[in-house]
Amino acid sequence: MTAQPTDxxxxxxxxxxxxxxxxxxxxxxxxxxxxxxxxxxxxYPAMPLERLTMLVVxxxxxxxxxxxxxxxxxxxxxxxxxxxxxxxxTEDPTAIVAKLSAGSKRIAVGDQMWARFLVELLPHMRGVExxxxxxxxxxxxxxxxxxxxxxxxxxxxxxxxxxxxxxxxEIELIGRTEAQVSAELSRRILLEGHEKVNFxxxxxxxxxxxxxxxxxxxxxxxxxxxxxDFGGTMAGYCSDTTRCVFTGEVTPDVAEAYAVLHEAQRAGxxxxxxxxxxxxxxxxxxxxxxDAGFGDYFIHRTGHGIGMEEHEDPYIVEGNTLPLExxxxxxxxxxxxxxxxxxxRLEDIVVATPDGPLILNSSDRSLVSVA
Amino acid sequence: MTAQPTDxxxxxxxxxxxxxxxxxxxxxxxxxxxxxxxxxxxxYPAMPLERLTMLVVxxxxxxxxxxxxxxxxxxxxxxxxxxxxxxxxTEDPTAIVAKLSAGSKRIAVGDQMWARFLVELLPHMRGVExxxxxxxxxxxxxxxxxxxxxxxxxxxxxxxxxxxxxxxxEIELIGRTEAQVSAELSRRILLEGHEKVNFxxxxxxxxxxxxxxxxxxxxxxxxxxxxxDFGGTMAGYCSDTTRCVFTGEVTPDVAEAYAVLHEAQRAGxxxxxxxxxxxxxxxxxxxxxxDAGFGDYFIHRTGHGIGMEEHEDPYIVEGNTLPLExxxxxxxxxxxxxxxxxxxRLEDIVVATPDGPLILNSSDRSLVSVA
Numbered sequence: 001m002t003a004q005p006t007d008x009x010x011x012x013x014x015x016x017x018x019x020x021x022x023x024x025x026x027x028x029x030x031x032x033x034x035x036x037x038x039x040x041x042x043x044y045p046a047m048p049l050e051r052l053t054m055l056v057v058x059x060x061x062x063x064x065x066x067x068x069x070x071x072x073x074x075x076x077x078x079x080x081x082x083x084x085x086x087x088x089x090t091e092d093p094t095a096i097v098a099k100l101s102a103g104s105k106r107i108a109v110g111d112q113m114w115a116r117f118l119v120e121l122l123p124h125m126r127g128v129e130x131x132x133x134x135x136x137x138x139x140x141x142x143x144x145x146x147x148x149x150x151x152x153x154x155x156x157x158x159x160x161x162x163x164x165x166x167x168x169x170e171i172e173l174i175g176r177t178e179a180q181v182s183a184e185l186s187r188r189i190l191l192e193g194h195e196k197v198n199f200x201x202x203x204x205x206x207x208x209x210x211x212x213x214x215x216x217x218x219x220x221x222x223x224x225x226x227x228x229d230f231g232g233t234m235a236g237y238c239s240d241t242t243r244c245v246f247t248g249e250v251t252p253d254v255a256e257a258y259a260v261l262h263e264a265q266r267a268g269x270x271x272x273x274x275x276x277x278x279x280x281x282x283x284x285x286x287x288x289x290x291d292a293g294f295g296d297y298f299i300h301r302t303g304h305g306i307g308m309e310e311h312e313d314p315y316i317v318e319g320n321t322l323p324l325e326x327x328x329x330x331x332x333x334x335x336x337x338x339x340x341x342x343x344x345r346l347e348d349i350v351v352a353t354p355d356g357p358l359i360l361n362s363s364d365r366s367l368v369s370v371a
Numbered sequence: 372m373t374a375q376p377t378d379x380x381x382x383x384x385x386x387x388x389x390x391x392x393x394x395x396x397x398x399x400x401x402x403x404x405x406x407x408x409x410x411x412x413x414x415y416p417a418m419p420l421e422r423l424t425m426l427v428v429x430x431x432x433x434x435x436x437x438x439x440x441x442x443x444x445x446x447x448x449x450x451x452x453x454x455x456x457x458x459x460x461t462e463d464p465t466a467i468v469a470k471l472s473a474g475s476k477r478i479a480v481g482d483q484m485w486a487r488f489l490v491e492l493l494p495h496m497r498g499v500e501x502x503x504x505x506x507x508x509x510x511x512x513x514x515x516x517x518x519x520x521x522x523x524x525x526x527x528x529x530x531x532x533x534x535x536x537x538x539x540x541e542i543e544l545i546g547r548t549e550a551q552v553s554a555e556l557s558r559r560i561l562l563e564g565h566e567k568v569n570f571x572x573x574x575x576x577x578x579x580x581x582x583x584x585x586x587x588x589x590x591x592x593x594x595x596x597x598x599x600d601f602g603g604t605m606a607g608y609c610s611d612t613t614r615c616v617f618t619g620e621v622t623p624d625v626a627e628a629y630a631v632l633h634e635a636q637r638a639g640x641x642x643x644x645x646x647x648x649x650x651x652x653x654x655x656x657x658x659x660x661x662d663a664g665f666g667d668y669f670i671h672r673t674g675h676g677i678g679m680e681e682h683e684d685p686y687i688v689e690g691n692t693l694p695l696e697x698x699x700x701x702x703x704x705x706x707x708x709x710x711x712x713x714x715x716r717l718e719d720i721v722v723a724t725p726d727g728p729l730i731l732n733s734s735d736r737s738l739v740s741v742a
Contacts, residue, residue, distance in 0.1 A: 049682055068583075070671050112486070112487070113485070113486035115482065119480060132487055212441050213445070299440065299460075311420055
């Protein structure tokens with residue numbers, strides 16, 4: 001389902017850079033299972049099931065992919081990247097992983113590995129210090145190469161097309177439930193070439209004041225705001241955009257706030273240059289909203305990194321002093337949420353480049369009236 | 372998306388039974404995040420994202436759902452079930468959970484919680500013994516009540532309809548790729564009322580010899596076997612069925628093996644009575660296949676439990692001495708896989724009941740020719 005690079009040289013290179021980071025951080029073994037670090041380093045995404053798949057990467061020596069025997073045919077051993085170690089239905093894969101990691105003092109594990117497997121490993125590994133694999137793999141994954149930026153660009157163009165359809169009134173809103181519109185967005189996400197829908201938030205009127213609203217049975221009425229935040233995975237990389245439309249003539253209070261939001265979002269995008277810290281990008285959007293008196297209604301961070309994963313490093317949040325580097329891809333998505341009344345958010349994906357911020361979304365950023 | 376019961380009494384009851392199990396197993400605190408134990412006990416499925424949602428259940432005292440502030444509006448506090456504790460964007464949710472669990476000596480964590488959160492909890496919890504929540508929640512989840520069996524039955528009927536379409540030749544096979552047929556099965560899974568596709572394995576000819584084959588660019592030819600194993604989640608409960616069809620007149624070698632497979636599957640279903648151990652159900656299918664000389668080609672366990680999760684306890688595998696109880700729902704899916712030639716599997720979902728095995732699938736179990 002993903003368009004992972006098929007050239008093993010890419011994985012050999014990534015693994016060698018990972019090992020430098022392991023050396024620097026004194027990580028003896030890296031354990032990757034379900035999640036995105038595994039396909040990033042091996043080209044193979046584990047099945048998210050109860051049978052353990054685990055790539056065991058020692059700091060020195062060859063990596064081994066421990067894999068259920070019946071899934072072994074899904075993956076080809078890659079010289080210089082990993083060898084395959086299939087396990088049978090009555091074997092204990094945790095014991096196999098523990099043996100491969102024997103003697104390790106510090107072990108980094110993938111974020112989305114099932115906790116179950118760590119719980120099962122703990123008794124085999126008394127005294128071992130566990131850390132997050134994101135510390136070693138994250139910096140590499142954050143800095144997207146040209147192929148990755150191309151994949152993010154293509155995914156962004158696909159959702160922009162849907163945003164345009166929404167803004168031209170080609171997706172019926174009034175009289176339909178949020179859930180129906182969400183289902184239609186999901187269908188279009190797949191039709192435009194994504195292999196997977198990650199989310200399709202549709203929130204009308206006062207529901208839009210809940211940033212992660214679950215699209216429900218609420219019927220969309222005339223003369224209200226409809227917030228649509230949607231994205232999927234296309235060729236292994238994610239899209240994510242938010243646009244709001246208004247089912248009628250925009251009311252003055254909403255128009256006033258939206259102008260502030262639009263300016264805040266632009267300020268965040270403009271701040272997304274190489275060398276700027278993540279928290280300074282957050283502050284750039286927040287300052288505009290604060291200055292306009294809406295500060296109490298901007299209740300979340302400005303954005304998140306994006307790549308193989310919908311949300312990944314770098315997070316654009318107060319306290320994150322990481323300076324942006326070329327290739328860092330992230331969302332800029334400030335919002336204003338007035339409980340019981342309405343909410344609004346405007347989101348683009350941005351890549352920091354030596355030439356300044358590259359914006360991957362291009363649909364109309366204004367609050368389009370679809371009445 | 373799920374049809375979780377809305378009556379809090381169900382959750383109050385389930386939690387009180389969980390606390391009995393916690394008492395028996397000397398578990399001080401239960402921690403549930405992403406996964407199926409959480410909605411089973413609270414009605415709310417956490418968003419599988421980097422912001423932590425965690426239900427903290429002390430053995431005595433009230434349960435607390437630690438939840439990102441911007442997701443708090445998705446869930447309603449339930450008296451007697453849990454209170455809500457929203458955390459803000461710059462707070463550390465791990466520290467909050469650690470504080471709520473302070474003094475615990477044994478903590479059970481949900482299987483699918485992200486390992487990241489356990490890694491972050493470990494330094495707060497020196498000396499704590501971690502166990503799997505499945506030990507306390509699993510036995511309860513295994514024994515399905517009437518509403519759950521009804522949900523599994525409805526989901527089963529939905530995939531049976533698709534199996535019938537496949538067997539009547541209404542899903543074109545010859546000349547299409549496995550991936551195209553997989554996409555069509557996926558569309559039909561959604562059309563029949565599932566909210567989510569869990570998998571749609573399509574494996575033709577020699578590819579069918581790989582039980583977890585990833586549907587790919589292989590074009591389906593005349594005169595070969597096509598294995599289809601598909602399922603989704605409908606109103607929160609899963610479907611799962613496997614049927615093979617033959618794109619031509621079935622060849623004698625395949626017909627002979629299929630007769631064995633069919634008999635083995637029937638033997639497994641018949642064995643699925645209350646009191647029989649899981650490994651004895653496994654042995655029942657295996658004996659038929661062994662006796663016919665195909666033993667080396669049956670390379671996986673006989674089945675898995677099914678419910679809110681596609682694969683859950685009880686696993687029908689050698690070594691599992693758990694006796695089936697009324698309400699246990701599981702797959703019976705033996706297979707015969709001859710590398711390089713062909714593979715076949717036949718799968719139904721079965722519920723153990725006081726009146727004997729209740730089979731939730733009813734599509735034709737023979738190897739239908741679709742030429």
